[in-house]
Amino acid sequence: MPVINRIAGLSEEMTAWRRHLHQHPELGFDCFETAAFVEERLREFGVDEIHTGIAKTGIVALINGRENGPTVGLRADMDALPILEETGAEYASENKGVMHACGHDGHTTMLLGAAKYLAETRNFAGRVALIFQPAEENGGGGGVMVEEGIMDRFDIAQVYALHNAPGFHEGEFFTTPGPIMAAVDTFHIHIKGVGGHGAMPHESRDPVVAAVGIVQAIQTISSRNHYALDDLVISVTQIHTGSAENIIPETAYINGTVRTFDPEVQKMVRRRMKEIVAGMAPAYGVKVDLNYEVWYPATVNDPAKTAFAADVAREVAGAENVVDDYSREMGAEDFSYMLNARPGAYLFLGAGPGAGLHQPGFNFNDRISPIGASFFARVVETALPL
Template sequence: MAVINRIAGFADEMTAWRRHLHQHPELKFDCYETAAFVESKLKEFGVDEIHSGIAKTGIVALIRGQGGDRTIGLRADMDALPIEEETGADYASVTSGVMHACGHDGHTTMLLGAAKYLSETRNFEGTVALIFQPAEEDGGGGGVMVEEGIMDRFGIEEVYALHNAPGFAEGGFYTTPGPLMAAVDTFHINIKGIGGHGAMPHEARDPVIAAVGIVQAIQSISSRNHYALDDLVISVTQIHTGSAENIIPETAYINGTVRSFDKDVQAMVMRRMQEIVDGMGPAYGVEASLNYEVWYPPTINDPAKTAFAADIARQIAGDNNVIDDASREMGAEDFSYMLQARPGAYLFLGGGDGAALHQPKFDFNDAIAPIGASFFARLIETALPTNNE
C-alpha cells in the first residue's frame, strides 16, 4: 500500500481527529461543532482561505499551489445519523440518539489529512478547493452548496469524493464510469378513517386494513408494472397507527423510499402510487393522500474522470486492489448534485470486516484514513502537475 510517507507520519493525529468527531456527531445542517473543529484545523495547517457558513455550516477552503489557474474540488460530508450507538468504544458518541453510523467522521478526517499535507508541500500548480459539506444524510446539503454557487464562486472545474465501504477489502477501491448510485425519492401516505371499538368494527372505518391493502398494492409496482431488467427498489419502511388492542384508530401513516436510475421508471412509480392511493381510499371507505418527494438524482460519474481517479487509486492501492467497472448500487448520494454541476468521480474505499453502514455497531476503520488522504493528495499532484515535473 503506497501511502504517502508524510501522511503516514501523522496517522495517529488523524485517528485522534476522527475519534473526536465521532464523539460529537451532529445532524443535517446543524454541524456547528464539527465545522468549528474543521475550521480550527484548517487554520492550524495554514490554508490560504476559509469560507464558512455555506449551506448553513458548510466550508470551502482553498490551498494555492505554485501558480496556475485551475481549481479542483475535493469533498467530504460531515453529518451523522439519528441512531443510538452500540459500539462500546471509549470514544463513542456523547450525544444520545445520534452517531456517526456512516463514517462521515472518517471522510472529514481523510480530507483534513490531505489538507495538512497539501498545505505543507504545495507540490502542485493551481488551487485545491476543500469542500466540507453538511446534510448528506438528510437535506441535500451538496445540492444546497451548489445552489449557493460554490462551483462558479471558486472556479471549481472538476470534483471528487470518497466513501468508506465496510465489507470490502481494507484499502481497496471500487467505482464505475457512468451511473454508480440510484436516485432516491421518499413517499408519505396519510390515511384518515373513523375510529371505534375493536369489538365493533362495523361502526368504524378502519385505517389499519386500508394501510395493509395500500402497502401490498405498492409492492406490486416492482413486480407487475416495470420491466424486470430496469433497476428499481420500493421499500415501505414505516407504518404508524394505533394505541391499544381494543381501539380501532382514526389515522395511519405509511412512509418509504424509492430507488431508480431511469426517469421514465421514476415517473411510472409516481403515477402508479398515486393511482393506488386514490383508488384504495374509497375502496376501504377512508381518506388517503400521497405526498411523493423527489430527492437526490442518480450519482453519475464522468467516464474520463473516473478512469483518471481509478489510476490514482492504483498508485495508492496497487493494480489488484482497484475495481473500475463495479456494478452500480441502489444507495444514493447528494454528491450527485456536484457531479451534475461539474465532471468528476465518486469512489468507494474498502474498510475491511465490520458492521455495515447505518447500523448501531458500525465504526469507521481508522487504518484507511491515511489511504484516503493519500488518494486525495496524489490526485491533486497528478491533475495539477508543476512545471518541474
Template sequence: MPVVNRIADMSDDMTAWRRHLHTIPELGLECHQTAAFVAERLREFGVDEMHEGIARTGIVAIINGRGQGPTIGLRADMDALPMTEETGLEYASKHEGRMHACGHDGHTAMLLGAAKYLAETRNFSGRVALIFQPAEEFGGGGEVMVQEGIMDTFDISQVYAIHNSPGKDFGSFNTRPGPIMAAADTFHIHLTGRGGHAARPHDSIDPVVAACSMVQALQTIVSRNRNPLDQLVISTTQIHTGTTDNVIPETCYINGTVRTFDKEVQAMVVRRMEEIVAGQAATFGLEAELKFEFGYPPTVNDAEKTVFAREVAGEVAGEAGVHETDPVMGAEDFSYMLEKRPGAYLMLGQGDGAGVHHPKYNFNDDIAPIGASFFARLVERAQPVVSS
C-alpha cells in the same frame, strides 16, 4: 506508487483528529464544533483562503498551487446520525443519541491529511478547493452548498469524494462510471375512514384493512410495472394506526422510500402510486392522500473522470486493488455536486466490521493514509506543475 510517505507520517495525527471528532458527533447543518475544529486545523496548515458559514457550518478552503490552472474540488462530509453508540470505545460519542455511525469523522480526517500535505508541498498548478460539507445524512447539505454557489464562486472544474466501505477488502477502491448510487424519494399516505367498535365493523370504514391491501398493491409496481432490467426499490417502512384492540381507528398513516436510477422509472412510480392510492381508496370507500417527496437525485459518475480516478487509485492501491462495483440503492447528496461538475465518487474498503448505520460501527483509522494519498495524488495528477 503506494501511500505517500509524508502522509504515512501523519497517520497518528489523522487518527487523533478522527477520534476527537468521533466524540463530538453533530447532526444536519448544525456541525458547529466540527467545523470549528476543521477550521482551526486548516489555519494551522496555512491554507490561502478560508470561507466559513456556507450551508450554515460548511467550509471551503483554497490552497494555491504553482502557477495558473483550474480548480479541483475535494469533498468530505462531516455530520453524524441520530442513534446511540454501542461500541464501548474510550473515544465513543459524548452525546447520547448521536453517533458517527457512517464514518464521516474519518472522511473529514482523510481530507485534512490531504490538505496538510498539499499545503506543504504545493506540487500542483491552479488551486484545490477543500469542501467540508454538513448534512449529508439528512438536510441535503451538498445541495445547499451548490445553491449557495460554491461551484461558480470558486470556479471548480471537477469534483471528487470518497466513502468508506465496511465489508470491502481493506484498502481497495470500488467505483463505476455512470450511476453508482440511487435517487432516494419518500412517500406519505394518509387514510381517513370511519372509526367505530371493533365488534361492529360493518358500521365503520376500516383504514387498517385498506392499508394492508394498499401496501401489497404498491409492490406490484416493482413486480408488474417496470422492466426487470430497470433497478427499483419500493419499501414501506411505517404503518401507524389504532390505540387498542376493540376500536377500529379513524385514520392510518403509511410511509416508505423509493429508490431509482432513471427519471422515467421514477415518473412511472409516481404515476402508478397515484393511481393505486386513488383506486384503493375507492375500493374501500375511504379518503386517501398521497404526498410524494423527491429527495437526493442519483449519484452519477462522469465516465472520463472515473477512468482517471481509477488510474490514480491504482497508483495508491495497486491495479489489483481497484474494482468496478455494482450500483448501490443507497443515496448520497454528493449527487448535487456531480450534477454541476464532472467527477467521481469512490468507495474505500476498510475490511471486516460492523456496517455503516450500525450502533457498533467504527471507522478503520488504518485506511485514512490511503484515502488522503488518493486525494493528494489526484490533485497532482490532474493539475501537474508545468515547467517553464
C-alpha cells in the same frame, strides 16, 4: 506510488482528529462544533482562504499551488446519524442518540490529512477547493452548497469524493463510470377513516385494513408495472396506527423509499402511486393523501474522470486493489448534485470486516485514513501537474 510518506506520518494525528469528531457527532445542517474543529485545523495548516457558513455550517477552503491553473474540488461529508451508539469504544459519542454510524468522521479526517499535506507541499499548478459538507444523511447539503454557488464562486472544474465501505477488503478502491448510486424519493401516505370499537367494525371505516391494501398494491408496481431489468426498489419502511387491541383507530400512516436510475421509471412509480391512492380511498371508504417527495438524483460518474481517478487509486493502492467496473448499487448520495454540476467521480474505499453502515456497532477503521488522504492528495497533484 504507495501511501504518501508524509501522510503516513500523520496517522496518529489523524486518528486523534477522527476520534474527537466521533465523540462529538452532529446532525443535518447543525454541524457547528464539527465545522469549528475543521476550521481550526485548516487555520493551523495555513490554507490560503477559508469560507464558512455555506449551507449553514459548510466550509470551502482553498489552497493555491506553486503556479496558476484550474481548481479541483475534494468533498467530505461531516454529519452523523440519529442512532444510539453501541460500539463500547472509549471515544464513543458523548451526544446520546447521535453517532457517526456512516464514517463521515473518517471522511472529514481523510480530507483534513490531505489538506495538511497539500498546504505544506503545494506541488501542483492550480488550486484545490476543500469542501466540507453538512447534511448528507438528510437534507441534501450537497445540493444546497451547489445552489449557493460554490462551483461558480470558486471556479471548480472537477470534483471527487470517497466513501468508506465496511465488508470490503481493507484499502481496496471500487468505482464505475456512469451511474454508481441510485436516485432516492420518499413517500408519505396519510389515511383518515372512522374509528370505533373493535367488536363493531361495521360502524367504522378501518384505516388499518386500508393501509394493508395500499401497501400490497404498492408492491405490485415493481412486479407488474416495470420492466424487470430496469433497476427499481420500493420499500415500505413504516406503518403507524392504533393504540389498543379493542380500538379501531381513526388514522394510519405509511412511509417508504423509492430507488431508481431511469427518470422514466421514477415518473412511472410516482404516477402509479397516485393512481393506487386514488383508487383505494373509495374502495375502503377512507380519505387518503399522498405526499411524494423527489430527493437526491442518481450519482453519475463522468467516464473520463472515473478512469483518471481509478489510475490515481492504482498508484496509491496497487493495481490489484482497484476495481473500476464495480456494479452500481441502490443506495443514494447527495454528492450527486455536485456531479450534476461538474464532472468528477465517486469511489468506495474498503474498510475491512466490521459492522455495516448505519448500524449502532459501526466504527470507522482508522487504518484507511492515510490511504484516503493520499488518494485525495494525488488526485490534485496528478490533475494539476507542475
